[in-house]
Amino acid sequence: MITRFRYRAVVPACSLCVAGLLACTPAVATAASAAGHHRGTVWPRGGEPAPPAPRAAVPAPSLLYRSGVQVRPRRGAPDLPDVSALSWLVADASSGQVLAASEAHRPLPPASTLKTLFALTVLPKLPSGMQHTVRYRELADVAEGSSLVGVEEGHRYQVADLWRGVFLSSGNDAVHVLASLNGGWETTARRMQTNARALGALDTRVLSPDGYDAPGQVSSAYDLAVFGREGLRNPDFAKYCSTAQAEFPGDGSPYAIENTNRLLTGEDGVAPYPGLIGIKNGYTSNAGNTLVAAARRGGRTLEVTVMNPQAGDGFAVYEEARALLDWGFAADGQVDPVGSLDGLRPRLRPAASAAPVAAATSGAPDVDWSGTAVGVGLAGLGAGAMALVLRARGRAARR
Incomplete structure (x- = not known):
């Protein structure tokens, strides 16, 4: 009698645990893949490493608040x-x-x-x-x-x-x-x-x-x-x-x-x-x-x-x-700029609709957090069910 109860309770609980883990797997895999891509570890089919993404040129800092003459001449200027x-x-x-x-x-x-x-x-x-x-x-x-x-x-x-x-x-x-x-x-x-x-x-x-x-x-x-x-x-x-x-x-x-x-x-x-x-x-x-x-x-x-x-x-x-x-x-x-006439112009704040774009380009892995949350929730339910089974098993043993 005890054995049949344990079998019937444990199987659904384990099923819930497995379902939770499976639900997490795609999101975690996607995150790992994205992270690997950002680190330059994902190679194309030919086996050659992917070329590094072009780096944006970083403008030189403005010199316009410094005292005296400011100029950045190149050779021959x-x-x-x-x-x-x-x-x-x-x-x-x-x-x-x-x-x-x-x-x-x-x-x-x-x-x-x-x-x-x-x-x-x-x-x-x-x-x-x-x-x-x-x-x-x-x-x-x-x-x-x-x-x-x-x-x-x-x-x-x-x-x-x-x-x-x-x-x-x-x-x-x-x-x-x-x-x-x-x-x-x-x-x-x-x-x-x-x-x-x-x-x-x-x-x-x-x-x-x-x-x-x-x-x-x-x-x-x-x-x-x-x-x-x-x-x-x-x-x-x-x-x-x-x-x-x-x-x-x-x-x-x-x-x-x-x-x-x-x-x-x-x-x-x-x-x-x-x-x-x-x-x-x-x-x-x-x-x-x-x-x-x-x-x-x-x-x-x-x-x-x-x-x-x-x-x-x-x-x-x-x-x-x-x-x-x-x-x-x-x-x-023949000279590099020492500043910009646009340098102090206020920048417009991004609209609310632009927030997802900013997040997607922030350099963080693209994780499907909604799928992950569902998986974690199912895993939690499975763990809770297992705890109930173990508690019932202990009571039965004491009987």
């Missing part, structure tokens, strides 16, 4: 020119690779080069053909000594006219009117600040959207290069910043205005730079001369930022920019 600016940078506008720089993140007053960020922020909000009649209060707070294009109260302008006043004449009066249309001076400053952070321009602090000196308002050669590069992706921005001459509406008839960027116009004895496409110059007594410029040659576009040269006259900013552009074109393929 041209020497950098002497540049007296407190801060400067030369980059490939297409890839964003920074080819050389000095004090790239040093916070300095930007002067009117900050209008690049103003345009990035406001241009998309206002249709170029929109008409607007200027009101007195829109011009009331223009700082004394500001550069002006000649906007007049009561005159009707197209938004495109005002933008030409900003880019060519660096008109702070035009900036004030456009900021008013964008929600006001303070609102525009806040939006500019938010936009700077979104672009990874972390050195910039915006207090006056026109770039006029304000205590604590700063940017950097790096940030201004980010703004200029981003602006060139906007067709309207690119068109305005590369315009040398235009007409501005006036009483009775329009009058001529000219871009204050001498590298573009060739004025005041500064030779125009071949292939120049703008971007923006600036000057205040506190900031000195500042410039963001880009040029295209042979299908390649370079961008430079020069902030506050310490040698030469008021036009030294153009000559130092010229020297850096010349060097950048001559050094094509």
Whole structure:
């Protein structure tokens, strides 16, 4: 009697144990195979070891927060020119690779080069053909000594006219009117600040959207290069910043205005730079001369930022920019980047649906944990049944 009970109980229990182990086997085998594959131990049918997977190139660390001149020349690369600016940078506008720089993140007053960020922020909000009649209060707070294009109260302008006043004449009066249309001076400053952070321009602090000196308002050669590069992706921005001459509406008839960027116009004895496409110059007594410029040659576009040269006259900013552009074109393929204009741009978080992809490519074996869990559960049931059998057997023996 006891024997028959033991046989009937043990067989189902052992069956459950075996079923559990069998359920585990495929998943464990798959995991082992995957692990072996990751270790390079799985060979193809021919018996030859599988070729190693290609390894991704690891970019060199950024040098842009280091002091002094930063460049990674290869053998035969041209020497950098002497540049007296407190801060400067030369980059490939297409890839964003920074080819050389000095004090790239040093916070300095930007002067009117900050209008690049103003345009990035406001241009998309206002249709170029929109008409607007200027009101007195829109011009009331223009700082004394500001550069002006000649906007007049009561005159009707197209938004495109005002933008030409900003880019060519660096008109702070035009900036004030456009900021008013964008929600006001303070609102525009806040939006500019938010936009700077979104672009990874972390050195910039915006207090006056026109770039006029304000205590604590700063940017950097790096940030201004980010703004200029981003602006060139906007067709309207690119068109305005590369315009040398235009007409501005006036009483009775329009009058001529000219871009204050001498590298573009060739004025005041500064030779125009071949292939120049703008971007923006600036000057205040506190900031000195500042410039963001880009040029295209042979299908390649370079961008430079020069902030506050310490040698030469008021036009030294153009000559130092010229020297850096010349060097950048001559050094094509002969220097390794020292950083990237995309290096501080925030990365988007992966969506929830992307989580399985991340897990599958993390380098861990691809284990079917759902099948394994079922197998472990069945094995546990089998073990529990065996424990019950043994307990019953002990009781029977005691009888």
